[in-house]
Amino acid sequence: MPQPDQHSHPDRPAAEANADTSALSPAEARARFRAGLVTPTSGYSAGFAQANLLAVPQEYAFVFLLFAQRNPKPCPVLGVLEAGQLSSELLAGGDIRTDVPLYRVYRDGELAAEVPDIREHWRDDLVAFLIGCSFTFESALLDNGVPVAHIEQGVNVPMYRTRVPAAPAGRFSGPLVVSMRPVPAAQVADAVRITSRHPAVHGAPVHVGDPAELGITDLARPDFGDPVEIADGAVPVFWACGVTPQAAVMESRPPLAIAHAPGHMLVADARDIAYQVP
Known part of the structure; x- marks a missing residue:
């Protein structure tokens, strides 16, 4: 299949690039993304967790959860938003359709769109998985x-x-x-x-x-x-890497899947120390 441009998005404003993005709260970071900022999120909101996204129709959700359970290194599940649910304790007051800086929409395993807002692609039967990220x-x-x-x-x-x-x-x-x-x-x-x-x-x-x-x-x-x-x-x-689910989508070809663009994560409200063991 034709491969899209896999690299960083070019639209990051110079002023934003110079800002101390590590000091932003997760809510402040998500507000910037909701307003249209497209940028990789490494270095954002120091001290807070980031998450990969994969949303699939409810009929495929259990099988994907089983896939994640069998692959805990690349697919550690931090949270699951039920069908139609748009927010959770990981993005309090947020919207999973707008609060990631860049999304990918796959149809039958093919990349159909790469957009900063997925509201026009969203369906109420989608179950969103939030997966741990090495950032x-x-x-x-x-x-x-x-x-x-x-x-x-x-x-x-x-x-x-x-x-x-x-x-x-x-x-x-x-x-x-x-x-x-x-x-x-x-x-x-x-x-x-x-x-x-x-x-x-x-x-x-x-x-x-x-x-x-x-x-x-x-x-x-x-x-x-x-x-x-x-x-x-x-x-x-x-x-x-939490892009492993996207590779599985490309190979397994479910009718619809929505994910983050690689490197463009959900900045979550959970502290990174919450995922640290002694």
Whole structure:
């Protein structure tokens, strides 16, 4: 199938790019997205969790929940909005149809639209799953002195399809998708330790080192997001990614599915520490 542009959206205003977006409350961040700001959300609302989105018709919801249960690393479920429900404690007073900066609409597994507002595509029988996102643990990495290259470089995180299959469930199957952050070799153990304390948002890496072992042939050509410069002495580290459900949608072809555009997350009201274990 034809592949859409997978990279960062170009519409981010210069003034917004220079703002301290990490200090925004989740409600303030969502208000900006609702007003039309389109931007990757890494670095937004420090101290708060972010979430991937996948909404499917109610008749497919149980099977997708089973898929998520069988694939807890890429699909850790933080919350579920019932059919027709538009808000929850994770986005108090919000609207799941408008509060993500950029959405993708899939019809029969094909990307039909990429839009900042999905109200015209929404149906009352859609069940929305909110899935943990690795952006949540980036504050902990930064707080412990581990650099995050895509934040430093002002781009979206690179994400890659792998040759590793996700565990299928019913009609849902597809490859594991991973995000990559290059980490200085001396700090890889720290990155593993820190992120392992966040199992609800993908947890510890699934792979460290040679991308070929995952079937990734070129780190400069991610399937989603943007490439990052890898500094001398840095090691590519790969985490399970919440874009995995979208890869399953593309392969399994349900009649309708709505998701976030990769890297453009729901900034949630939950504190990231709520998903941290001792």
